[in-house]
Amino acid sequence: MGFGWMFLGYFLLLKTNFEVFGVPVDITPDIIGFLLMTRGFSVASRYCGCFRLTRMLSIAGIPASGIVIFLNTASALSLFTLSETVAAVLSFAYSFFLLIFTLCFLRSLYQITEQTGLDRLRKKSVRCMVYTVILFFVEHALSSLLEMFGADPAAWRAPAFEMLAGAIYILVNVSLIFSCYMWICLEGDEDMPDTRKHRYKTPFDYYEKRKKEDGEPKKNRRK
Numbered sequence: 001m002g003f004g005w006m007f008l009g010y011f012l013l014l015k016t017n018f019e020v021f022g023v024p025v026d027i028t029p030d031i032i033g034f035l036l037m038t039r040g041f042s043v044a045s046r047y048c049g050c051f052r053l054t055r056m057l058s059i060a061g062i063p064a065s066g067i068v069i070f071l072n073t074a075s076a077l078s079l080f081t082l083s084e085t086v087a088a089v090l091s092f093a094y095s096f097f098l099l100i101f102t103l104c105f106l107r108s109l110y111q112i113t114e115q116t117g118l119d120r121l122r123k124k125s126v127r128c129m130v131y132t133v134i135l136f137f138v139e140h141a142l143s144s145l146l147e148m149f150g151a152d153p154a155a156w157r158a159p160a161f162e163m164l165a166g167a168i169y170i171l172v173n174v175s176l177i178f179s180c181y182m183w184i185c186l187e188g189d190e191d192m193p194d195t196r197k198h199r200y201k202t203p204f205d206y207y208e209k210r211k212k213e214d215g216e217p218k219k220n221r222r223k
Contacts, residue, residue: 005040
């Protein structure tokens with residue numbers, strides 16, 4: 001269903017920026033994440049129309065994230081400079097795009113879990129939407145909110161809380177995607193053996209192997 005690609009791609013939306021010789025380097029680049037997710041959405045769209053809009057947004061995210069990377073790198077290398085207003089508008093526009101994309105993604109997961117009768121994951125997808133909106137607001141508005149009340153954001157460690165809020169909602173949503181990967185399969189394939197072959201082992205392989213090993217003693221006891 002493409003959930004493995006979605007999991008890996010969305011995980012790369014984590015903000016992990018470091019400076020190397022004054023140049024910002026994102027070790028989890030958004031552009032790679034959108035490429036992987038587009039692959040996953042393309043697979044899922046063959047079986048469920050609820051992923052089509054999310055796929056279109058993911059495709060749009062490829063050039064959008066590429067432009068952000070280019071502008072950040074060019075600014076750090078002093079190739080050209082953008083005014084503070086323009087930079088702020090572009091940053092806000094991209095952040096707002098990520099919010100819309102995430103909510104659309106979660107809506108797609110809500111629909112697929114509803115169609116497959118996974119009530120627990122359906123409810124979790126709703127909670128994830130709420131968490132995402134709240135934590136997104138904290139990530140982008142906490143410092144401004146403190147300044148409105150005359151407090152010093154640095155004294156309250158607002159930047160650290162903003163970074164933490166952004167990481168939390170990404171990880172919470174990643175856990176939902178992983179749950180969908182484990183519990184949703186194509187109609188008619190419920191009893192089929194897993195014939196997927198990987199050149200390299202992935203976290204999914206180890207998780208499924210451990211799950212199978214934990215279940216073997218129970219089967220033996222039944223016999």
